[in-house]
Amino acid sequence: MARRSQPRARLSEALQRDPRIYFAAERTFFAWIRTGLGLMGFGFVVARFGLFLKELALTRPDLGSKSSGFSLWVGTALILLGVAVNLISTLSYYQEIAQLNRGETAANQHSFTAIFVATLLALCGLAMAVYLVVVR
Numbered sequence: 001m002a003r004r005s006q007p008r009a010r011l012s013e014a015l016q017r018d019p020r021i022y023f024a025a026e027r028t029f030f031a032w033i034r035t036g037l038g039l040m041g042f043g044f045v046v047a048r049f050g051l052f053l054k055e056l057a058l059t060r061p062d063l064g065s066k067s068s069g070f071s072l073w074v075g076t077a078l079i080l081l082g083v084a085v086n087l088i089s090t091l092s093y094y095q096e097i098a099q100l101n102r103g104e105t106a107a108n109q110h111s112f113t114a115i116f117v118a119t120l121l122a123l124c125g126l127a128m129a130v131y132l133v134v135v136r
Contacts, residue, residue: 039082050069077124092111
């Protein structure tokens with residue numbers, strides 16, 4: 001089934017010159033950049049946690065801690081997700097500024113980046129839950 005293209009809403013002349021609209025777009029862009037950086041930082045911590053467990057097992061074999069390498073994969077996935085968020089948010093920001101410069105509004109569009117991040121984080125959380133149940 002083909003999707004019909006809805007006509008874009010036009011901004012009034014006064015809103016086209018209002019810098020607050022551009023500042024709002026920039027604030028949103030910076031929020032996505034912070035999200036991407038946070039995902040990358042957290043991914044690094046998760047990936048290094050497996051290394052910590054290996055070192056702990058070498059120094060204290062009585063603890064019985066083991067690392068299967070799962071944290072490396074989850075950490076790497078989070079880092080890659082952070083990179084993807086930063087790239088997608090940059091692209092979205094440029095598209096939104098181009099729309100504003102043409103006098104169009106993007107208020108009725110879905111945030112692809114938010115849906116993308118939420119879906120991948122849900123899948124990552126599901127994988128971690130399955131891992132915790134299987135490994136015990």
